[in-house]
Amino acid sequence: MGTRKGRPARKKPDAYHHGDLRRALLHEAVRTIQTHGVAAVTLRSVAETLGVSRTALYRHFADKQALLGAVAAEGFRTLRASLVAAWEGAGRGRVGFEAMGRAYVRFALDHPSHYRVMFGSGAVAPETAPDDPGGAAFQALVDALVELQQRGEVRPDPPLLLALYVWAVVHGIAMLALDGQLDESAPQAEALMDFANARLRTGIATALD
Amino acid sequence: MGTRKGRPARKKPDAYHHGDLRRALLHEAVRTIQTHGVAAVTLRSVAETLGVSRTALYRHFADKQALLGAVAAEGFRTLRASLVAAWEGAGRGRVGFEAMGRAYVRFALDHPSHYRVMFGSGAVAPETAPDDPGGAAFQALVDALVELQQRGEVRPDPPLLLALYVWAVVHGIAMLALDGQLDESAPQAEALMDFANARLRTGIATALD
DNA sequence: ACCTGAACACCGTTCAAGT
DNA sequence: ACCTGAACACCGTTCAAGT
Helix, strand or coil, X not given: CCCCCCCCCXXXXXXXXXXXXXXXHHHHHHHHHHHHCHHXXXXXXXHHHCCCCCCHHHHCCCCHHHHHHHHHHHHHHHHHHHHHHHHHHCCCHHHHHHHHHHHHHHHHHHCHXXXXXXXXXXXXXXXXXXXXXXXXXXXXXXXXXXXXXXXXXXXXXXXXXXXXXXXXXXXXXXXXXXXXXXXXXXXXXXXXXXXXXXXXXXXXXXXXX | CCCCCCCCCCCCCCCCCCCCHHHHHHHHHHHHHHHHCHHHCCHHHHHHHCCCCCCHHHHCCCCHHHHHHHHXXXXXXXXXXXXXXXXXXXXXXXXXXXXXXXXXXXXXXXXXXXXXXXXXXXXXXXXXCCCCHHHHHHHHXXXXXXXXXXXXXXXXXXXXXXXXXXXXXXXXXXXXXXXXXXXXXXXXXXXXXXXXXXXXXXXXXXXXX
């Protein structure tokens, strides 16, 4: 803020040529999703609370779906940060891996609507990616598994396949919780994740026959 | 069809007092979802293709969400039938169990939009239930696991917890595939399910230490 | 470049009214 | 009981126009 190099300071910021409408739109959409759900995200209401015309959005996003795509991308960045923090914070290794799983489920429980948008039919396919935050979040999981393989703690299967399997487990738990399929969602979801961590290690069979 | 016992045959069915508008609405909604996705399910279009007023639906469903709830319930009944058929058809046991997993994923791949509605935010909570088809589908999984436990082939953990874990795995694979997170969805989803069946048995660790 | 204002083609839902 | 028709309060998106 204040003056910028080589650009004459504007007398009055002129209300709305406010330079970062894109970021403001994105932030407002995320906020609305968190507090009132996706259905409440209306181009009209978002524009109004920002004090901007209903159609101003089209300068920054192709359409509403593009806005939601950006919301999803931001969600994946936050998710990735949570996963890495859990992994590092628990000192990596098997304990770190289990912490990652718990962090994943907790993220979904803490941001249910946002999480839903991230996996909504919008399909944030990799081609959209100058950075592909979804892929980056997944990569954090792959990296952890490779490290565990190098320590000889995880079977030497193709890391991609292993990572997809683990992702399916945590994503499945998250979705079941969000859809209200677990009674008393939050506690049972965490208990289920603890059980999942144990079963990921040893499976469900009684013996190796 | 034809004459019904004890009821005077109607001369002309009178176009629309056609008695089973409810069923017709439900069928048309399912058909549209399958062919054009949920977004195409519009009360207006459904009514029009049925030759009925736009508001006739409100005699049979509280609102659009109730219609989609009925669509979800029907989906769960079909899913349950597929699971049971796979389990029985493969002669139960561990082979039957693995067949159930594959049948689950195949159902989702074959009815992507319908599957999405089944787990959409609508929340077909158990209180809606005169029959609760979602619970019945889940029960088929619980029953199979209990039977495997009785044979000593699955660890004697609480069946509910085991079933939730397995459900999370198949649901997670299904959702990842539907969201386009797997390249070449169909084949990779089935390969992932095969891997999942193996990992459900023995887990991902290298040893039992 | 960035934003506005009016207009368009859609929605789900209500409500009094018809048979 | 079951259905209609008009009306209401919403949508996302377009397009010519302003600065």
